[in-house]
Amino acid sequence: MTEFVTITTFNFAHEIIVLKSILDNREIEYFFQNENLISVDPLASFAYGGIHLKVHPNDIEVVKEILNDLNTNLDIV
Template identity: 35%
Template structure:
């Protein structure tokens, strides 16, 4: 009996499709869960846990190795890796959120007009030490 294992989650289907294509080109069968739901309304992505990328259990190790090869981390505006201010690791990923009135109003406008969000605030998360930080804080 074939069972599945979740090996990654994505906020948008375009990200999931790129990784799915890479894994399929390596002969690994991939199943995306909640893709249609999030394509219908991208604003629910965080509420449902994103698009889940599942593979057969027997392909998990090989799929994770491929993901590790292509995993991308955040770059600053000059193309340099973002460095964690706490542990100086480059294993930093960017996350978007609604934090202030401007972000909330943009979210509300997007929600009411069925448009994609047009204003985000970005925070960074270090996968090495679990530190959350902003580039604005890092520059000050």
């Protein structure tokens, strides 16, 4: 997984739940670096720089579109 690159970071584990589902449904390979560590100790997020979403370079544009859609179209009531 050395060829995977960081696309974005999140501060807390609850922020990645919806994104994980979308990436799984679209069959995009990814992993979240520091996810388990920060799930156990949320304050460690600040020490480790957050949860890093890493994807393969071939999927960067698709993932950026997904992130953009989530940022603009996610309406939670």
